[in-house]
Amino acid sequence: MIAALALFVLGLLAMVAEGAAASFLPAAFCPDFALLLVIAMALDLGGGSALLASAALGYAADVLSGAPLGQHALLHVLAFGATSAANRSLELRTPLAQATLAGVLTLLNGLLLSLIASLLGAALVVDLRFALQLILQAALSCVLAPLVCALVEAVASRTREEEAPRRSVPLPSGRRPI
Amino acid sequence: MRDLLYRIRVPLLFVALVGLTATTMLADRRSLPAGAKDLPLLSGALLDVAVPLQAALSAPFDFVRGLFRRYVALTDLRTENEQLRSRVAQLEEENLQYREALIASERLERIDKMRGEIDLPMLPAEVASRELSPWYRSLLIDRGRANQVHAGMPALTEDGVVGLVTAASPHAARVMLLLDRQSAVDAMVQRSRARGIVRGLGAEELEFEFTAGSGDVEIGDTVITSGLGGVYPKGLRIGEIASLTAEGSHLQQRAKLRPAVDFGRLEELFVVLWRSPTLELLSGDLESPAPAASSGSGPGS
CATH class of the missing domain: 2.40.10.340 (Rod shape-determining protein MreC, domain 1)
Structure with a gap:
């Protein structure tokens, strides 16, 4: 819970920094840190609190980007679900696997974003420029995903250590477990 | 039943969140044609916090960008200055030639006048x-x-x-x-x-x-x-x-x-x-x- 909350705050700060960087960097070179955090949380933390944090990050992204409230949140929840599902059947602990997963999900995220936007009335623009931008962003996600995963893992292990003394430790009762 | 619900709490939460996000998205979309609306308290607070933070984070980049732009502008200015200096030199040279031609023309006029007045070879x-x-x-x-x-x-x-x-x-x-x-x-x-x-x-x-x-x-x-x-x-x-x-x-x-x-x-x-x-x-x-x-x-x- 604390880890999810800490990562949510981290994600918020990352989004704010991203917004600042977007003023001087081309859109293709602005990595989607929130999405990477969602993927990393799904891989490392799992559970309801991480899912809630992902949705909350999505809502925050909607507020900050001006998208319809819930659009990013929905995609983040779906990304969390897809990552969790993939994590059950695939070995995603290696950096290469994390990078591949992040790249694929970034591509899907971009496509779904424009698809949902078009369903909500915006013009669907899928051209070469859009494709190039998406591919660049996916490549950037591939590079950054292992780092973000490592960061999330570090935060998670730190919070686990802090939480550990407060957890109830089962005392040996001398009875055999049933 | 309680154990089952506990075990499927995450998938349930997932479905609930998908539903919630989709609903809010559609609701938000529906409300747009009605005109501008105030942000909910939480969203407004998030924006209120994010905007000054973003401004603060952007400030160093803006400063660097400003410096870079000024440098580029100065470089352009230097290049332009050199081009203008070259152009001025070229125009001065042309001007000199024109003035020479004018002086020569005036002189030729005076000579012609003199030749007209003095009827001698x-x-x-x-x-x-x-x-x-x-x-x-x-x-x-x-x-x-x-x-x-x-x-x-x-x-x-x-x-x-x-x-x-x-x-x-x-x-x-x-x-x-x-x-x-x-x-x-x-x-x-x-x-x-x-x-x-x-x-x-x-x-x-x-x-x-x-x-x-x-x-x-x-x-x-x-x-x-x-x-x-x-x-x-x-x-x-x-x-x-x-x-x-x-x-x-x-x-x-x-x-x-x-x-x-x-x-x-x-x-x-x-x-x-x-x-x-x-x-x-x-x-x-x-x-x-x-x-x-x-x-x-x-x-x-």
Whole structure:
């Protein structure tokens, strides 16, 4: 819970920094840190609190980007679900696997974003420029995903250590477990 | 049942969140056509926190970007400055050429006017060198006897009298300037017709010596050749009265004369291919007369 909350705050700060960087960097070179955090949380933390944090990050992204409230949140929840599902059947602990997963999900995220936007009335623009931008962003996600995963893992292990003394430790009762 | 719900709590939460997000998205979309709306408290608070944070984070980047832009602008400015300097130099050069052409055109006009006024054959000549001795004021020209230039022929420019050819070789000639101490020209004031003699002083000024009773002389009067000296044709401009001096007897008075010709800038002149009959008689034995001279008379004698 604390880890999810800490990562949510981290994600918020990352989004704010991203917004600042977007003023001087081309859109293709602005990595989607929130999405990477969602993927990393799904891989490392799992559970309801991480899912809630992902949705909350999505809502925050909607507020900050001006998208319809819930659009990013929905995609983040779906990304969390897809990552969790993939994590059950695939070995995603290696950096290469994390990078591949992040790249694929970034591509899907971009496509779904424009698809949902078009369903909500915006013009669907899928051209070469859009494709190039998406591919660049996916490549950037591939590079950054292992780092973000490592960061999330570090935060998670730190919070686990802090939480550990407060957890109830089962005392040996001398009875055999049933 | 409770254990089951606990076990599927995450998938349930997932489904609930998907539903919630989709609902809020659609609701948010539906509310748009109704017009602008205020953000909910939480979203508003998030924006209120994010905007100053973003501004603070952007500030260093904006600063760097501003510096970069200024640097680029300065670089552009430097390049533009160099281009403009080059352009200015080119235009100055063109301007110089135009001015030269204008000056040449004006000069040609004056020459044409002079040629129209003086009905005598003339030969253009270039000044080859000047006399280096301070005692004599003369120069060498690139025309000589081969060009029908002989001693005794007047030399002038469109501005006025330059002097007299005093010696001629086959391809060069020496011209004694009006400024030379040996030079003396019979002259008169154009306005009052007061007659006198213009003498060289060896300096940049001339002296006009005139008889007191011959007419009045004022500063600024133009002095021209009288044609009576037997050397220069009549009516050639010599200079202007610059000052009147009180020296001299009551009969003879003197005035300083500013030459019409700028001798310091003399590059070209015209030799009048004409010699007065007096000079013809004096030098007839020494030199063969010029064809122009043998053909007839000039306006003066």
